[in-house]
Amino acid sequence: MTEPEGPIKILIIEDELPARTHLLHLLNKLDVPFTVADRLDSVKQSVAWLTKYQADLIFMDVHLSDGNSLEIIKQIKFDSPVIFVTAYDEFAIQAFKSNGIDYLLKPIDEDELREAMAKFERMHKGQQQWSIDKILGAVQQKPVVYQERFLVHRGEKMMSLPTDQIAYFEGEDRYVYLTKHDGSRFIIDYRLSDLEKILDPLQFFRVNRSFITHFKAIDSMLNLSKSRIKLELKPGAKREVIVSSEQSLLFKQWLNQ
Numbered sequence: 001m002t003e004p005e006g007p008i009k010i011l012i013i014e015d016e017l018p019a020r021t022h023l024l025h026l027l028n029k030l031d032v033p034f035t036v037a038d039r040l041d042s043v044k045q046s047v048a049w050l051t052k053y054q055a056d057l058i059f060m061d062v063h064l065s066d067g068n069s070l071e072i073i074k075q076i077k078f079d080s081p082v083i084f085v086t087a088y089d090e091f092a093i094q095a096f097k098s099n100g101i102d103y104l105l106k107p108i109d110e111d112e113l114r115e116a117m118a119k120f121e122r123m124h125k126g127q128q129q130w131s132i133d134k135i136l137g138a139v140q141q142k143p144v145v146y147q148e149r150f151l152v153h154r155g156e157k158m159m160s161l162p163t164d165q166i167a168y169f170e171g172e173d174r175y176v177y178l179t180k181h182d183g184s185r186f187i188i189d190y191r192l193s194d195l196e197k198i199l200d201p202l203q204f205f206r207v208n209r210s211f212i213t214h215f216k217a218i219d220s221m222l223n224l225s226k227s228r229i230k231l232e233l234k235p236g237a238k239r240e241v242i243v244s245s246e247q248s249l250l251f252k253q254w255l256n257q
Helices: 017-029 043-052 070-075 091-099 110-124 132-139 192-198 248-255
Strands: 008-013 034-040 057-061 082-086 102-105 149-154 157-162 166-172 175-180 185-188 204-206 211-214 218-223 229-233 241-243
Touching: 008 017, 017 034, 017 110, 034 043, 043 070, 102 110, 102 248, 149 185, 166 192, 192 204, 192 211, 204 248, 211 229
Parallel strands: 008 034, 008 057, 057 082, 082 102
Antiparallel strands: 149 157, 166 175, 166 211, 175 185, 204 211, 218 229, 229 241
8 A cells, every 4th residue: 555645535425414524624623634535425426436536545434325335345346445434333343443444433533533544644654454355354244143032040940031121230249130120130140241242232231340231221311420421220220320431422322323
């Protein structure tokens, strides 16, 4: 990959005008010379454009007006590095980081954009490699299958609980407890870090070190500050449930899916 001469030629593939405007506003705040090659809002437009033209860098929203932007990568090969932009913390997109690709969660944070651009510059200096073939490999992986039931014990009895009956998981001392919507509580042989990987992220969210909650278990929310949110769960938890400052932005994005 040769280093671009002059300003970086950026292609923006994004179907939401406010998101495009926000991205351009942040790019203008960075000390990086760039020009906008084009602004596209669909898979069809993007495939047609990339058949004829080339950009130094592409900002690509995952969800476009006519489908998933990963279809662009399946339909046409191109050499331009991609920074994905998404409103969802998706497993497949996270996998691209290991292939030299970055991704940004909406609303885009200025510091994260700065780091993504620094990563792009490292690629051009040969310190990191980028390959569209690795992206295709990640796209074609089998979809993640999430846990649908948990086996629990009460005395000699065993029950298999569907995840839609589960209100939240709580880590306390050395144990992890599963609490049902009806208030029943069971010890399970999992760590919270393991549960994060096997629970459907559209339904469950890890709000702090001790709690993973189902969306339907959130009874009310209270802003304590810009970065801390207090939750009232149903059934009620025995201790206060505060969304950690590290998770608050992602939590708000999760609520807005």
